[in-house]
Amino acid sequence: MHRKLIRLLALIGIAQIVFIASSQETVRLGTPISESQLEGFDLIVAADGSGLPAGSGTALQGKAVFESRCQACHSANGEGTSGNTRLVGGDMHSAGNPIRTVGSYWPYASTVFDYVRRAMPADAPKSLSDIEVYQVTAYVLYLNGIIDQYLILNSETLTQVKMPNRDGFIDESQAQ
Numbered sequence: 001m002h003r004k005l006i007r008l009l010a011l012i013g014i015a016q017i018v019f020i021a022s023s024q025e026t027v028r029l030g031t032p033i034s035e036s037q038l039e040g041f042d043l044i045v046a047a048d049g050s051g052l053p054a055g056s057g058t059a060l061q062g063k064a065v066f067e068s069r070c071q072a073c074h075s076a077n078g079e080g081t082s083g084n085t086r087l088v089g090g091d092m093h094s095a096g097n098p099i100r101t102v103g104s105y106w107p108y109a110s111t112v113f114d115y116v117r118r119a120m121p122a123d124a125p126k127s128l129s130d131i132e133v134y135q136v137t138a139y140v141l142y143l144n145g146i147i148d149q150y151l152i153l154n155s156e157t158l159t160q161v162k163m164p165n166r167d168g169f170i171d172e173s174q175a176q
């Protein structure tokens with residue numbers, strides 16, 4: 001009796017191993033990603049500007065990019081067609097809900113570059129070249145009165161841009 005039970009348990013064990021092995025064969029884990037595909041994801045620009053690519057552009061050049069690729073959703077001067085698509089003006093100090101835009105809220109210009117490069121235009125993300133992203137980022141900063149239209153934005157000058165709300169955030173990363 002005892003032996004039979006052991007044999008039965010052993011059989012169940014083997015059956016389980018066979019089942020796991022065969023189910024592993026049918027799990028579709030996909031194919032390894034290639035280096036060139038990975039490049040399309042490895043685009044993160046940090047707040048300190050690390051990760052900014054080569055290239056440069058001015059707001060003067062960015063106007064044309066904005067008009068053809070952004071204006072449909074963000075209107076001619078970036079006022080937007082809704083609260084979400086408003087890129088200019090705004091106010092963090094009004095009594096009601098603050099109006100958050102690139103100009104009033106975003107603490108780092110590098111984040112504008114990073115966001116535009118990865119997420120905009122919303123109908124065709126990642127379709128702009130790095131140079132176009134520099135140009136249109138310059139234009140959005142210019143529309144907010146943060147830089148002038150001739151400033152050549154590149155990995156160095158972009159990090160030097162001081163956004164109006166840079167000091168409006170509290171670092172709680174060390175909070176207990």
Ligand code: HEC
Pocket residue numbers: 065066069070071072073074084085086087100101102112115116120121122123128136137140
């Ligand atoms: C098809 C419509 C569309 C187009 C074209 C488009 N955007 Fe946007 N954009 C949006 C929407 C919608 C949001 C809000 C997304 C959200 O809140 O999640 C947004 C958000 C943004 C923001 C963040 C705004 C904020 O204050 O949070 C920036 C910056 C921006 N877009 C820049 C651009 C630039 C530059 C272009 C052109 C290269 C562009 N967008 C083209 C629809 C669009």
